[in-house]
Amino acid sequence: MSWDKSGDPRILRRWFGDMEVKKHIYTMGIAGEIFMKNLKDKGVITGSRCDECEVIFVPPRSFCEYCFSELTVYEELEPKGYIETFTIVYEDYHGERLEKPLIIALIALPNAVGGIIHYIREVEPEDVYIDMEVEAVLKPRDERAGNLSDILYFKPT
Amino acid sequence: MVSLLSDVAIIGVGWYGFSPVTLEASFREMAFEAAVSAYEDAGDLDPRKDIDAFVTCEEDYWAGISITDEFMPDQLGGVLKPVYTVAGDGLQGIASAYMKIKTGLFDTVVVEAHSKASDILTFHEIMNFGFDPLYTSHIDAHPYYLAGLEANYYMLTSGVGREHLAMIVEKNKRNAITNPLASYGSKLSVDEILEAKYVVYPLSVMDIAPLIDVAIVFVLATKDKAKKLSDNPIWIEGVGWATETNYIETRNFGEALYARIAADMAYRLAGIEDPKKQIDLAEIDDKFSYKELMHVEALKLSNRYSSHLDLERGEFNRNGPLPVNPGGGFIGIGHGLEAGGLIKLLEATLQLRGEAVGRQVKGVKRCVVQSWRDIPTATGAVVVLSNEEV
Ligand SMILES: [Zn+2]
Numbered sequence: 001m002s003w004d005k006s007g008d009p010r011i012l013r014r015w016f017g018d019m020e021v022k023k024h025i026y027t028m029g030i031a032g033e034i035f036m037k038n039l040k041d042k043g044v045i046t047g048s049r050c051d052e053c054e055v056i057f058v059p060p061r062s063f064c065e066y067c068f069s070e071l072t073v074y075e076e077l078e079p080k081g082y083i084e085t086f087t088i089v090y091e092d093y094h095g096e097r098l099e100k101p102l103i104i105a106l107i108a109l110p111n112a113v114g115g116i117i118h119y120i121r122e123v124e125p126e127d128v129y130i131d132m133e134v135e136a137v138l139k140p141r142d143e144r145a146g147n148l149s150d151i152l153y154f155k156p157t
Numbered sequence: 158m159v160s161l162l163s164d165v166a167i168i169g170v171g172w173y174g175f176s177p178v179t180l181e182a183s184f185r186e187m188a189f190e191a192a193v194s195a196y197e198d199a200g201d202l203d204p205r206k207d208i209d210a211f212v213t214c215e216e217d218y219w220a221g222i223s224i225t226d227e228f229m230p231d232q233l234g235g236v237l238k239p240v241y242t243v244a245g246d247g248l249q250g251i252a253s254a255y256m257k258i259k260t261g262l263f264d265t266v267v268v269e270a271h272s273k274a275s276d277i278l279t280f281h282e283i284m285n286f287g288f289d290p291l292y293t294s295h296i297d298a299h300p301y302y303l304a305g306l307e308a309n310y311y312m313l314t315s316g317v318g319r320e321h322l323a324m325i326v327e328k329n330k331r332n333a334i335t336n337p338l339a340s341y342g343s344k345l346s347v348d349e350i351l352e353a354k355y356v357v358y359p360l361s362v363m364d365i366a367p368l369i370d371v372a373i374v375f376v377l378a379t380k381d382k383a384k385k386l387s388d389n390p391i392w393i394e395g396v397g398w399a400t401e402t403n404y405i406e407t408r409n410f411g412e413a414l415y416a417r418i419a420a421d422m423a424y425r426l427a428g429i430e431d432p433k434k435q436i437d438l439a440e441i442d443d444k445f446s447y448k449e450l451m452h453v454e455a456l457k458l459s460n461r462y463s464s465h466l467d468l469e470r471g472e473f474n475r476n477g478p479l480p481v482n483p484g485g486g487f488i489g490i491g492h493g494l495e496a497g498g499l500i501k502l503l504e505a506t507l508q509l510r511g512e513a514v515g516r517q518v519k520g521v522k523r524c525v526v527q528s529w530r531d532i533p534t535a536t537g538a539v540v541v542l543s544n545e546e547v
Contacts (some may be wrong), residue, residue: 005181012180014276019221026290057407058325059292064400085410088304088358089298093281097354104302106406114406117293117306126356130313148295 031060034074040146043138045113046059058114077109079136080157083113084108101125107134107154118148122155133157141142141154164547166383166390169376169392170201173284175338177275177491179370184220184273187372189232192269192398195374196234196256198496202265202376204234211235211262214243214270214495215248218283221276233269233374234508246270247373248498248538254377256504264379271372279424280368284288287533301365301445304406304534305357308447310410312359315450316464319376319467322446323350326363328468329443329482332475333489335515338503340369340491359524369491373499391509394523394541395429401535408535413448415537416455416527423525424457427541432457437478437521438508440501442529443486452527453481456539475518483508484516498528498538509544 006012028036035046048060048071055066064071077102086105093097103120105128120128121137134154144150171194172180173187182190196202213229220227228244229235243250247270254266277283284300296302324347333342333369345363351363353386383390399418402409408414420432429435439458443449450464457468458479467473473481484490493500507513507523525544530536 007181014180017221026163032291057404059404059406061404065404065407068384083261085306087302087309087356089302090307090354090358091356092301092415093279093299095356102298102302103300104296106306106410114404117294117296117406127368130309151295 001021014139018117020112027106031062031071034145035060038076038149039148043141044076045079045109047077047109048095049075056112058109058112058116077112078140079151081107081109081115081134083120083132083134084130085130086120086128090127103128105154112114116148116151118151119153120155121153160485161380162261163381164414165255165258165313165393165538166380167393167506167542168378168383168387168390169195169202170503171195171198172187172371172503174369174371175340175490177340177368177427179273179275184271185228185372186371187273188229188269188271188374191271191372191374192233195267199338199376200299201464204267208234208265208267210257211241211267211269212241212243212250212254212257214245214247214268216244216495218286219272219274219277219494221307229269232501233267235267235429239299240363245495245536246498246528246530246538247496248502248526248540249398250368251362251375251377251393251498251540252360252398252538255393255396258338258377258379260455264382266377268375268377269372270425271273272368272498273493273498275370276369279343284532289405290345292404292406295387297356298533301357301360301396304445304497305360307410308359309384311447311451314411315428316462317447317450317465319351320347321450321468322364324468325335325443325446325449326488328352328474329486329488330500332495332516333485336484336490337514338488339485339510341367342485359444360447362447366444366492369493371491371493373493373496373503375499375502377394378381389510389544391506392543392546394543394547395423395426396540397426398536398537398538400539405533413451413529413537415535416452416529419537419539420456420525422540423541431543432525433479436479438483438518438524439481439526441481441486441502441529442524443488444497444529444531448486448529449481449486452515452529456525456527458525480518484513494546497531498526501526501528502540502542505542
């Protein structure tokens with residue numbers, strides 16, 4: 001190659017550094033505000049409707065990914081549905097086995113496009129299946145903060 | 158209609174690394190080494206005089222520094238010249254360079270991408286930064302959960318079993334053994350592969366391509382330049398790329414739409430109507446084993462829901478009618494972050510030149526190359542290459 005290099009690993013140096021991530025504010029936006037407020041206050045999932053495409057999107061957004069319409073109509077949906085697909089996570093970020101595997105699912109809501117990605121509990125991993133009916137287990141109302149952790153997990157109905 | 162736009166050729170390739178660790182060189186030195194090789198391969202070019210523009214492909218978050226574009230010109234010979242970065246896979250950079258040449262304003266354009274994955278100590282935590290902060294940040298788990306969700310759905314709807322994923326792993330790791338660029342070749346039986354523990358159901362560590370360090374540089378040129386400079390130009394017949402919705406909740410987990418749309422675009426430009434018949438060899442993104450099957454279907458190299466049946470029949474083997482990843486794919490060679498697409502493009506280029514030592518497929522005239530931008534994206538690119546002038 002174009003220049004000589006050391007092949008002696010004892011003299012090769014690296015420098016350990018941090019790429020710091022400073023604090024950041026994530027603006028929820030119009031649709032996000034409505035979703036989180038409704039979850040906190042009413043314990044419901046909110047979708048946004050596109051009349052043009054005749055669909056309700058969950059999570060809600062202010063514009064349609066299909067037809068680019070502005071979406072202004074919101075629908076409140078019961079926090080229950082079925083497992084569209086699921087996985088079981090056995091390892092942490094660094095490849096260590098988890099003491100208790102995590103079940104994570106995409107929960108589809110009837111009549112809506114999309115759904116909510118969340119944990120599934122109160123069921124053993126081997127008993128979970130696609131199409132299983134599940135419902136949200138919410139924090140008590142006065143403990144909710146207006147984020148998706150207000151739903152603790154979903155469980156079989 | 159007569160097209161005034163020049164055909165685009167690959168006239169030089171160079172690389173450095175292809176190794177799980179590269180302690181001896183920084184990412185800048187790796188790119189320099191790859192560039193020196195590529196310019197020599199392209200007919201002893203001097204980038205200070207002979208290259209008109211440069212495209213690099215990288216994500217700041219893998220680099221450990223911000224605005225990595227600014228770190229790239231020097232080692233490519235690109236200082237004081239047009240340089241920009243595509244924050245995406247190397248094939249997206251190739252598509253960008255292809256368009257630059259098609260404008261008629263640039264005769265020679267360089268594309269670079271690299272991976273210094275061994276420098277990243279918290280790879281999967283960083284990957285989680287790519288997820289939606291509002292609707293998925295309550296999930297504190299290995300980001301490959303998204304691959305698990307997709308694989309489970311795809312397998313259930315298409316009839317693909319765990320044994321088919323193991324067959325992909327077996328094929329790619331075996332192909333890699335004789336590829337001098339591959340780090341992860343091995344001879345494992347399907348049964349041995351199936352014994353590995355799940356990382357994220359239904360995927361084990363075997364189904365996940367391991368990382369490598371690598372830098373790759375391509376030199377692209379107009380037809381006129383290519384004929385002057387190169388004895389073995391490889392022609393880019395078509396490029397395509399596409400991105401699906403950012404909301405992972407509304408994506409279709411059963412089909413790689415991003416790859417299908419990218420392929421349709423590339424095939425249209427290349428005049429390909431029957432990919433199964435007109436393509437001799439495919440380099441397909443296999444960052445996860447199941448993705449190879451999904452992508453093969455998206456590229457219309459198998460019918461929908463039947464790629465695993467073609468796999469069973471050995472159709473994708475190196476000596477089969479349509480070799481897929483005959484050099485080992487990412488599972489056998491290693492996953493090179495944004496250089497991933499260029500790893501595949503390099504494999505195809507070497508095959509078309511007849512220089513694919515240890516994994517050469519006979520009589521290859523046209524290849525399709527496809528890449529995906531990894532978790533959590535639904536972005537893909539496709540390039541069609543030929544060694545025959547149009
Ligand atoms: Zn619409």
